[in-house]
Amino acid sequence: MADTNNAHEKEVKIEDLLRLKRAERPSEAFWNTFDRELHQRMLQTLVKKDPWYVQVLHGISGRIAQTAAVGAAAAFLAIMVVRPAFVNATATSNKGAQFTQEAVASAPQVVEVAMSDLEDLDSILTPDYQIEVISSSITDPGYANEYAPDSFEVASYDSEVYVMDAAAFAGTGLAVTFVY
Amino acid sequence: MANSGSVTKSIFPAQEKTLTERDFDWAVVQKVQAGNVGAFDRLVQKYREHIFSVIYNMTSNREDASDLTQETFIKAFQAIARFKGKSSFFTWIYRIAINHTMTFLKKRNRRRFISYEKIDEEVSNSEIFERLTAKNRSEKGALVSELQEKLNDALQKLSPRHRSVVILHEIEGLEHAEIAEITKTSTGTVRSRLHYAKQQLQSYLQDYIA
Numbered sequence: 001m002a003d004t005n006n007a008h009e010k011e012v013k014i015e016d017l018l019r020l021k022r023a024e025r026p027s028e029a030f031w032n033t034f035d036r037e038l039h040q041r042m043l044q045t046l047v048k049k050d051p052w053y054v055q056v057l058h059g060i061s062g063r064i065a066q067t068a069a070v071g072a073a074a075a076f077l078a079i080m081v082v083r084p085a086f087v088n089a090t091a092t093s094n095k096g097a098q099f100t101q102e103a104v105a106s107a108p109q110v111v112e113v114a115m116s117d118l119e120d121l122d123s124i125l126t127p128d129y130q131i132e133v134i135s136s137s138i139t140d141p142g143y144a145n146e147y148a149p150d151s152f153e154v155a156s157y158d159s160e161v162y163v164m165d166a167a168a169f170a171g172t173g174l175a176v177t178f179v180y
Numbered sequence: 181m182a183n184s185g186s187v188t189k190s191i192f193p194a195q196e197k198t199l200t201e202r203d204f205d206w207a208v209v210q211k212v213q214a215g216n217v218g219a220f221d222r223l224v225q226k227y228r229e230h231i232f233s234v235i236y237n238m239t240s241n242r243e244d245a246s247d248l249t250q251e252t253f254i255k256a257f258q259a260i261a262r263f264k265g266k267s268s269f270f271t272w273i274y275r276i277a278i279n280h281t282m283t284f285l286k287k288r289n290r291r292r293f294i295s296y297e298k299i300d301e302e303v304s305n306s307e308i309f310e311r312l313t314a315k316n317r318s319e320k321g322a323l324v325s326e327l328q329e330k331l332n333d334a335l336q337k338l339s340p341r342h343r344s345v346v347i348l349h350e351i352e353g354l355e356h357a358e359i360a361e362i363t364k365t366s367t368g369t370v371r372s373r374l375h376y377a378k379q380q381l382q383s384y385l386q387d388y389i390a
Contacts, residue, residue, distance in 0.1 A: 011389070012308060012312060012315070012388060012389055013389065014381050014385065014389060015350055015378075016308045017308070017327070017385060017389070018331070018346065018350040018351055018381070019308075019350065019351070020306075020308065020309075020327065020328075020331065021237060021335075021347075021351045022233070022351055024233075024236070024297040024298070024300070024328070025229070025233075025298075025300055026232065026242065026297055026298075027298070030246075031229075034228065034232075034246060034249070034250070035224075037250060038224065038250045038253060038254075041250055041254055042220075042253075042257060045254055045257065045258060046217070
């Protein structure tokens, strides 16, 4: 009797209470069902083959797969950023092509002329520009550099006449030629 | 090996586990890896009750625990070709179970459905219940179901990390070093979590602790 009282007086610890959880056990019938279900599920896993991409992913380690995913995301972003710029550039070049077509359309018609007709062309045509030759008289022997220009020609013209020939001429109205 | 503290009897005695059990498991694993699928059943039979117990106490739901235990073995079966035997099969399967249950608990979030397993009648005749019955002056049958509910409720109040350490140590009887290997933490972290979790449980269950 005294022993029983002592046992009753013993402290109950948290460890004692937790150990009672070991007694929460399923019945044998539960395990029979469990085994049957598990075998069925495992058979399904054996029969069911993963799609090729899942197999590939399994082959690659998780870290590599993550790196690939980040790379793909970066490539996607790069395409999304670069593509609009590419589209703008194409639009600009289309505008340039349109401008050239308009310029060709408004250019004067070319007329075929026989070579015999061109023999005395100089006497018929009068130049619409002037050429001024400026010679450099080098007196200083120290300056007798073989690369120095002997003269240079400056042609001045009416810019409105040459506007269709070239953008550079139309802009300046001057052409300079060095004669060596 | 770390001291098991107040645990009187380990489910897998440490020496046996490090030599015989580990070698036995590794031999079975190698058979499965060689194509003997049926050999896996031996591992299922050996560990199913322990894995179920861990998951059941983590979830407090016997149906969820049954599903998750099956899924744990299926996961292990699918990955067994990659198991190199660097750790024991025992820690490996426990790790799969814990991780799988943690993921499940995160998804389940606050939706908690409790369904308890029937408590073994032998326990109601145990010394602890004699003491508890005397202390609380209540009828034994009522006390069993009341304590079961309170214990499960208290465990569910812990965070999953703390809960898993308490379950593995106090219910499953694993040592600190083994829990550290399973949870991939240090033994210091295991001790710290265990200490905190016990303090919490003591405050929840103070009516039953003398």
